[in-house]
Amino acid sequence: MKKAFVGLVFFVLLFSSYAIGAKKVAPEKIDGKKCYQCHEEIKALKEGSKHAKLDCGQCHDGLNEHLGNPDTKPSTNLGLDNCGRCHKDQYDSYFGVNYHKRAKKEKATPEGRAPLLDKLLAGHGFTKEHAEPRSHPYMLIDHIIVDRAYGGKFQYKNWADITKYGKAWDILVETDKKIPDVAKAANPTCIQCKTSDFVMKWAYLGEKNPKAKWDRTSDVFQVIKDAQNPVACIHCHDPHAAKGRIIRDALIQAVQRDGDRPYSKKNDKNALDVREFRGYRKIGLLKKNDSVLMCAQCHVEYACNPGFEKDDFNKKIGFNDQRTNIFPWKNVFDVLKFYDDINFRDYRHPVTEANLIKFQHPEAETFMDSKHERAGVTCADCHMAKTKNKAGKVYTSHFAVSPRENIKETCLKCHKDWTEKQAIYTIDSVKNYIKGKIRKSEYWLSQLIDKFEKAKKAGVSEDVLKEARKQHDIAHAHWEWWTAENSDGFHNPDQARISLGNSIEASRKGIEILDKAIKEKSQSTQK
Numbered sequence: 001m002k003k004a005f006v007g008l009v010f011f012v013l014l015f016s017s018y019a020i021g022a023k024k025v026a027p028e029k030i031d032g033k034k035c036y037q038c039h040e041e042i043k044a045l046k047e048g049s050k051h052a053k054l055d056c057g058q059c060h061d062g063l064n065e066h067l068g069n070p071d072t073k074p075s076t077n078l079g080l081d082n083c084g085r086c087h088k089d090q091y092d093s094y095f096g097v098n099y100h101k102r103a104k105k106e107k108a109t110p111e112g113r114a115p116l117l118d119k120l121l122a123g124h125g126f127t128k129e130h131a132e133p134r135s136h137p138y139m140l141i142d143h144i145i146v147d148r149a150y151g152g153k154f155q156y157k158n159w160a161d162i163t164k165y166g167k168a169w170d171i172l173v174e175t176d177k178k179i180p181d182v183a184k185a186a187n188p189t190c191i192q193c194k195t196s197d198f199v200m201k202w203a204y205l206g207e208k209n210p211k212a213k214w215d216r217t218s219d220v221f222q223v224i225k226d227a228q229n230p231v232a233c234i235h236c237h238d239p240h241a242a243k244g245r246i247i248r249d250a251l252i253q254a255v256q257r258d259g260d261r262p263y264s265k266k267n268d269k270n271a272l273d274v275r276e277f278r279g280y281r282k283i284g285l286l287k288k289n290d291s292v293l294m295c296a297q298c299h300v301e302y303a304c305n306p307g308f309e310k311d312d313f314n315k316k317i318g319f320n321d322q323r324t325n326i327f328p329w330k331n332v333f334d335v336l337k338f339y340d341d342i343n344f345r346d347y348r349h350p351v352t353e354a355n356l357i358k359f360q361h362p363e364a365e366t367f368m369d370s371k372h373e374r375a376g377v378t379c380a381d382c383h384m385a386k387t388k389n390k391a392g393k394v395y396t397s398h399f400a401v402s403p404r405e406n407i408k409e410t411c412l413k414c415h416k417d418w419t420e421k422q423a424i425y426t427i428d429s430v431k432n433y434i435k436g437k438i439r440k441s442e443y444w445l446s447q448l449i450d451k452f453e454k455a456k457k458a459g460v461s462e463d464v465l466k467e468a469r470k471q472h473d474i475a476h477a478h479w480e481w482w483t484a485e486n487s488d489g490f491h492n493p494d495q496a497r498i499s500l501g502n503s504i505e506a507s508r509k510g511i512e513i514l515d516k517a518i519k520e521k522s523q524s525t526q527k
Contacts, residue, residue, distance in 0.1 A: 028055075028056075028057030028060075028061065028062075028063050028064060029055060029057055030055060030056045030057045030060075030063045030064070030067075032046070032055070032056050034067055035056050035063070038070075041275065041277060042240050045238065045240035045241040045275070045285075046240040046241065049240065049241045049242040049243070050242040051239065051240060051241070051242040058082070058085075059076060059077050059082060059239060060074045060075065060076055060077070061074060061075045061076075061077065062074040062075055076200065078196055078197055078199070078229060078232055078234065079229055079232070080094065080229060080230075080232045080233055083232075083233040083234075083237075083239075087233070089387075089389050089393075089395040089397075090233075090395060090396065090397075090398045091233075091398075093387070093395075093397040093398045093399040094136065094137070094398040094399065095137050095165065095399075096135065096397075096399030096401065097134075097135045097137065097163070097165075098134070098135050098399075098401045098402070098405060100405075101132070101133070101134040101135060102134070103131075103134055103138070103142070103162050104129075104131050104162075105131055105132045105134075106129065106130065106131055106132075107130045107131065107132060107483060108127070108130060112132070113132065113435070113438070113483050113488070114438065114442060114483040115439075115442070116442050116443075116445075116446050117130060117483065119446060119449065120442065120445055120446065120449070120476070120479070120480070121358070121480070122349060122350050122351065123347050123348055123349050123350045124346070124347045124358050125148040125183035125185035126148055126358060127148075128147045128148040128181060128182055128183045128185075129146050129147035129148050129182075130148070131146065132486070133361075133486060135399075135400070135401070136230060136231065136400050137165035137166075137230055138165055138230070139194050139230045139231060140168050140194045140195050140227060140228075140229065140230045140231075141165065141168055141171060141172065141230075143186075143190070143191070143194045144168060144172055144224060145172065147179075147181070147182045147183070148182070148183045148185050149183070149184070149185060149186035150184060150186055150220075150221065150224065151179070151182045151183065151184040152175075152177065152178075152179030152182040153174060153175060153176075153221070154172050154173070154174055154175070154224075155172065155173060155175055155177075156171065156172060156173075157171065157172065157173045165230075167228045167229065168227060168228050168229075169225070169228060174225075185305065186220045186224065187216070187220055187304055187305050187306075187319065187324070188202075188206065188214055188215065188216055188217075188218045188220050188223045188319075189206055189216055189302075189304035189305075189319075189324060189325045190304045190305075191220070191223060191224060191227060192206075192248060192249075193231065193248060193297060193298035194227070194230065194231065194298075195227045195228075195229055195230060195231060195232075196229065196231050196232040196233075196234050196235045196247070197226065197227050197228060197229055197232075198213075198214060198223075198226075198227070199234060199247055199281075200281070201213040201214050201226070202214055202215070202249075202281075203215060203280040203281065204249050204252075204276075204280060204281055204282045205249045205250065205253065205322055205325050206249070206325045207280075207322075209280040211278060211279070211280045212280055212281075213226070214226070216319040216320070216324055216325055217318075217319045217320055231298065234247070235247055235248075235294075235297060236294040236297075238283065238285060241285060243285055243286065243289075244285075244286035244288075244289040244290065244294060245283050245284060245285045245286055246272070246283070246284045246286070246293055246294060246296075246297050247283050247284075247297070248297035248298070249282060249325070250302055250325050250326055250327040251284075251293070251296055251297050251300065251327055251329075252272060252274060252282055252283075252284040253326070253327070254326075254327040254328075254329035255269070255271060255272055255284065255293070255329075256269065256272065256274065257269075257329070258329050259271065260272075260290065260292075260293060261368065261373075262329060262330070262368065263331065263368045263369035264368070264369065264373070264374075270287075271286070271287060271290070271293070272284035272285065272286065272287070273285040273286075273287060290378065291378045291379040291380035291381075291384070292364060292367065292373075292378050292379050294379075295363070295364060295379040295383075296364035298361075299361055299362075299363035299364050299379075299486075300327055300329075300360070300361070300362060300363070300364045300365065301327070301328055301330075301335065301359050301360050301361070301362035301365060301481075301484070302325075302326065302327045302328070302360055303323060303324060303325070303326050303328075303339075303344060303346070304324060304325060304360075305324060305346065305358075306318050306319060306324060307323070307324070307344050307345055307346045307347070308344075308345060308348075308355070309343045309344070309345070310339070310340060310343050310344065310345050310355060311355070313348055313355060317344060323342055323344050326342070328365075329365065330365060331365050331366070331368055331369065331495065332362070332365075332366070332477070332478060332481045332482075332495065332499045333495075333499065335357075335359075335362075335365075335477065335481070336357070336473070336474070336477050339357055345357060346358040349449070349472070349476075351449050351452055351453060352448075352449055352452040352465075352468075352469060352472050353465070353469065354469040354472040354473055354476070355469075355473070356472070356473060356476050356477075357476075357477060357480075358480070358484075359477075359480050359481050359484040359485075360484060361484055361485065361486055362481060362484060362485050363485055363486060363487060363491055366481075366485050366487070366489075366491040366492045366495065366496075367379075367491045367492060368492075369492070369495070370491060370492040370494070370495070371494070372491075375414075377414075380396060381410065381413075382403040382410050382411075383400050383401060383402070383403065383410075384396050384397050384398060384399070384400055385397050385403075385406040385409035385410050386409060387409065403427075404423075404424055404427055407420045407423045407424065408420065411423040411427075427490065430489070430490050430493050431487075431488040431489065431490050433489075433493070433497075434482070434488050434489030434490070434493055434496045434497065434500070435488050435489075437482075437489075437496065437497055437500040437501070438479070438482050438483065438488075438489075438500060440500070440504060441475075441478070441479040441482075441500045441503040441504050441507075442479060444475070444503070444504045444507035444508060444511075445472075445475050445476065445479050445503065445507050447507065447511060448468075448471070448472060448475060448507040448510045448511050448514075449472075451468075451510070451511050451514045451515065452465070452468065452472075452514065454514070454518060455468070455514040455517060455518055458517075458518045458521045458522065459521055460514065460517040460518060460521055461517070464513060464514070464517040465514075467513055468510040468513045468514050469510075471506045471507065471509050471510030471513065472506075472507075472510055474502065474503070474506040475502075475503045475504075475506035475507040475510065476503075477503075478499045478500060478502045478503035478506065479500065479503040481499065482496055482499065482500060
């Protein structure tokens with residue numbers, strides 16, 4: 001009886017503790033005017049906005065202590081669930097998963113986007129693993145576990161967790177296992193478009209600053225352990241002004257340099273209202289909501305890793321150089337000139353010894369000057385459909401997904417004469433055509449690499465090899481752009497067909513240069 005009573009008491013206490021622990025703590029109530037006495041920049045943003053009446057304690061903890069002692073810093077809740085308290089539909093939809101987009105789908109397979117990728121990208125860490133992207137909730141997790149980033153040090157606690165999302169370190173674990181055929185190629189700049197957790201820990205352009213915890217030169221293994229959440233609401237929505245914004249520093253720099261639409265007659269170099277905070281951070285408020293710029297914070301080509309000068313492999317460019325955090329903000333026809341002008345290349349191909357660029361994911365620049373962009377279509381129109389909730393209220397879905405998953409709400413809004421089947425047929429036809437061009441480009445680039453091996457064995461001169469390497473640089477850029485871009489050319493098929501044709505022509509020209517030299521070498525030897 002005594003044991004039963006003790007057990008009952010233990011159960012009640014345990015259950016009570018659980019219930020208390022599960023109870024949400026009410027936000028602190030703070031008079032915002034007290035905060036404004038020091039934070040005038042916040043007052044300028046918040047007063048008159050839709051969030052004007054939102055209490056500071058909704059997003060910040062420890063404010064009463066901070067008011068009593070300014071040296072005691074408050075904490076900021078950067079979790080998506082904080083915004084989800086009010087914006088439930090947007091929050092719930094953000095965590096949608098497109099199960100057609102499988103995890104760990106390698107591009108360098110017969111069914112992938114670039115079957116010969118390992119040969120064509122030889123010498124670069126992406127050959128260790130280059131998977132196609134899946135839904136947004138996984139962006140940070142997938143970055144951490146990819147084989148090219150952290151040497152396999154971080155893994156799922158259990159492979160059965162591959163469908164889970166949430167706080168990264170609730171799902172992943174650090175291991176001491178030595179895994180073969182991996183790379184340690186991650187860097188702090190790359191992480192800035194996988195999470196919003198460093199918005200107050202990262203100075204503008206990743207420069208060193210005593211107010212910022214991390215910078216471009218920080219130990220990336222320590223940086224990543226400080227990240228928990230994927231890109232959050234605050235990346236695109238200013239919590240004080242309740243307006244659209246961008247926080248990705250290199251995009252702010254690029255828009256101020258080249259404008260919001262560099263290839264449009266309506267290009268605006270003043271599209272952003274740039275605000276500086278505390279002498280080390282900047283945000284760019286959008287003068288009008290623009291999902292292209294919001295998405296371009298991540299879906300864009302950028303340099304983030306160390307490299308070397310274009311014509312001198314021995315002149316290294318390290319993280320202390322701002323060229324390791326820069327957006328070209330150029331289309332495929334102009335991007336090589338940009339990198340020529342800043343004297344930068346990413347890596348050297350081990351066979352041809354050509355100095356090359358490794359592109360990231362240039363969806364925004366590809367979309368520039370496309371038929372859809374000229375018609376005024378934006379990323380949200382196709383990838384974030386207007387949706388009705390259970391009460392019949394229309395909201396913008398934050399489940400960023402291919403339009404083919406929401407044909408009625410996307411394509412058929414404009415193409416009213418199509419059926420759903422016709423829309424999908426059209427999408428697949430365009431993509432099939434461009435994928436065919438990617439394969440042909442890949443084939444000829446592979447032939448060029450093989451020809452370099454033959455030329456070297458034949459003793460072709462270095463001057464001739466240099467001339468052929470220029471063609472490899474061009475052919476590679478016009479091929480790899482379209483394997484890094486994630487629409488199979490659908491964002492701009494007219495541009496894709498010309499660019500991939502340029503790749504094929506450059507490969508053939510390089511082959512001709514080497515064939516001629518090999519033939520001349522053979523004839524001179526026979527004499």
